[in-house]
Amino acid sequence: MAGEPLITVVGNLVADPEPRVSQAGKSWVTFRIASTPRVRDRQSGDWSDGEALWLGCRAYGEYADNIAATLTKGMRVIVQGRLTQQTYEKDGQQRTALNLEVEEVGPSLRFATAQVTRGQARSGGSGGVSGAGATGQAQNEWNAPQGGGGFDDEQPF
Known part of the structure; x- marks a missing residue:
């Protein structure tokens, strides 16, 4: 559907x-x-884990x-x-699951590093991420685009 909000x-x-x-x-x-x-x-100043939000995620194709x-x-x-909701029955009880139809996903670099490698140039473009470690230092290593697709390329409009 068009106009659905992304979260x-x-x-x-x-x-x-x-x-x-x-x-x-x-x-x-x-x-x-x-x-x-x-x-x-607020009283003790201690931090603790709140209630977890569980989400099932789906993606398609080369992605x-x-x-x-x-x-x-x-x-x-x-x-x-895009957030979706699914209702089902388990053990005689009605349950609800929240799911995401994935538009974008990537590793968080708050506590890890990643090295990005670009896929072959295609109509939709793609790339992958490899080697996420726990060093806490962000790397700034981008492979040069192969066969065009760089930022300096002329726009089609």
Whole structure:
């Protein structure tokens, strides 16, 4: 649907992404994140974990392949997408799950580093991220575009 708002959530992957292939041969991936706020007790001044928000996430096509090849359980990620709601029954109880149809996803560099490698130039463009470590230092290493696609290229309009 057009006009749906995008939301952005920072959280941790609770399991490795699960790559799948549709009956039509198209790639897609599912993964789950948990976003847990830190809450400060005003009386004691201590910090504790608040209630976690659990979100199932889905992406399709080459994007799904990049996610499956890049992200792993425990990584802190930033995910932007369209929020959807699914109601189902489990053990005789009605439940609701929140999901994100992923528009953008990447590793958070707050507590890790990542090296970005660009994919081949395509109509939609793509790239991957590899080697997220816990050194706490952000790297600024960008591979030069191959076959065009750089910032200095003439715009098509």
